[in-house]
Amino acid sequence: MDTQEQKMLKNLSPTKMFLPILVGLSVLFYMIWSDDSINLDLIIESLGNMNLFWVFLSFVVLFGRDIGYMYRIRTLTNNKLDWNASFFVIMLWEFASAITPSVVGGTSVAVFIMNREKIPFGKSLSFVMLTAILDNMFFVVASLLVIALFPGSIFPSNDYSTDLLGFTLGLPQIFAVSVSLIAFYTAFMAWGLFIGPKSFKKFLWYLTSFSFTKRWRRMAVKSGNEMVVASKELKGHTSSYWVKVILSTVFIWSARYAMLNCLINAFLQIDIFNLTTQDILDQFLIFGRQIIMWIVMLISPTPGSAGTAEYFFGEFFREFFKDGGIVLVVALFWRLFTYYTYLLIGAIVLPRWIQKRF
Template identity: 75%
Template sequence: MKTQQQKMLSNFSPTKIILPILVGLGVLVYMISSDDSINYDVIVDNLKNLSLWWVFASFLVLFGRDFGYMYRIRELTDKKLNWNSSFYVIMLWEFASAVTPSVVGGTTLAVFIMNKEKIPFGKALSFVMLTAVLDNLFFVTASLLVIALFPGSIFPANNYSAEILGLTLGLKQLFAISVTLILLYTLLMAWGLFIGPKSFKKFLWFLTSTRFTKRWRKSAVKSGNEMILAANELKGHPKSYWIKVISSTVFIWTARYAMLNCLINAFLHIDLFTLTSTDIHNQFLIFGRQIVMWIVMLVSPTPGSAGTAEYFFGEFFKEFFSNGGIVLVVALFWRLFTYYAYLLIGVFILPRWLQKTATKKN
């Protein structure tokens, strides 16, 4: 019978690492090969004249984001994790998210990773649930805010549509469905964590009381008990605790989105010191579109939104480039920095982390 560690580590199998890479790159190759308007000379010329200052800024913002993640996890755990342990937790959490569907997000693996770093199960569970609530609240609030600020231009002017369950849906409809599901899930989680964990358990019991849903009764009871445990762990924190974790959440996601602004500026050769009003408007529009795109990507069934992210990137940002091929190159760089890099980092640090945690146990 497999141990808990063996079950969890099976999520990091070579197949689960290679598959999303092949899917993502396969989508990009298909998009490039099916677009007859791509001018490869223009792409090569753009790469030669790439603004290295903006590329450096992209890395700087990305490192800032990871530092923000480590700072938040330390504050969440009342500094029970040192900086070294925080680095392993965040990198492996990113690794777990990269090899699991976006709708799942690697949360179960994150609890396991924190537990191995000597954070008690109940506390680890509460921290992971809290980060999910905070992150989702940011997504929903920020996406509705940018829609209010850019009502006519936040969605790209194209004819994208997808058929789901017999319904033809455009980007606006996909966004509406996605943001509604995320909001309902977040409100349900917040209710369980902060208002009524016991009534949350009763609600799950009620949902699994019919003949058709009774098969999930055991899982529902387990989830209800875990919610009560997590809610108890979050009680008694001072106001400063909540200010730190909320402000760090805003910083983390602002940095994550700003990274793409820097990367696009590198290809558009934007001069920071001679920004026009149009340039400034486009910076906010790019930032806002990425928030909306992220909401659409969150319900992707593929590991790390592989394929989905590459495709929607082209849909949301191709109008900023004169050549269709350049946006696909930018998409590749974007995924290299924010996705494939963490797959590579995870492959290298996972054995070291296993050795480190085994040494701690001994």
């Protein structure tokens, strides 16, 4: 095993899962402890009255999302990965993303994992870059769409604000900063991958030609070369290939968001066979707010948005519940299903994968 492989495996170490767990649970329990208005009896009553149908449906939707991930990675590789290999790639990719800051993600580890699954480096790199671009494009387009549909209610009506570089920012301003950065980064990467990979490489070379940026020259050259390689690998695909990967991307993220709709419905005890017009509107609003919240979370510096996700969940969804404590309990279930579960699966799957591939 060479030094690079050892470094990648070190980045996948299960010991790294304890920090985000500690941060996330600490923030959540601090929020519960510091809120004097929390009614413990009401929380216990809500837990006892949960609609188990919606809880079951949330698992079904979450399972469907994982199947969608595996289908997309198989489609990207023209079925070079079988379902078993796709399972390992997706679970370890989720694990890597969960133990690295959201703003960084687990892309380099994903390339390493796919490469060990006998996908050539250039192809692995192009597939990972493409998924990042597709995901970010979905965030930007979907977030702007829900703002257009819910212009007056998509942001929660609270007085949350924070200071950044002397400016006071509320949730709309934080969203605007985050979505602008994501849109710029996505456009820049798409240009390099699909239009001008060699120009992209020259641009990075130019950026690192100044005295104060020369320290990043080696990294810039490496990134430029990788972009050229990845761009070559994506040429020649049919239109059906692009339709499949785009539609699977929409399905994956829609399923992720729908899972929380199911979970919230379980606590609100929504009757699926007796939905009112307001219930239906609330479903769309909850779905839309998740998209906005996800954009805000993407610039989190903590691993897997630990702490940030729990905090902003309360800000975005508090108004749907009778008690502030209930929304924090729902946040705990949400993170348990969509985050901590993948930390656990990754820690279990990783040793088996290492034994299989090394």
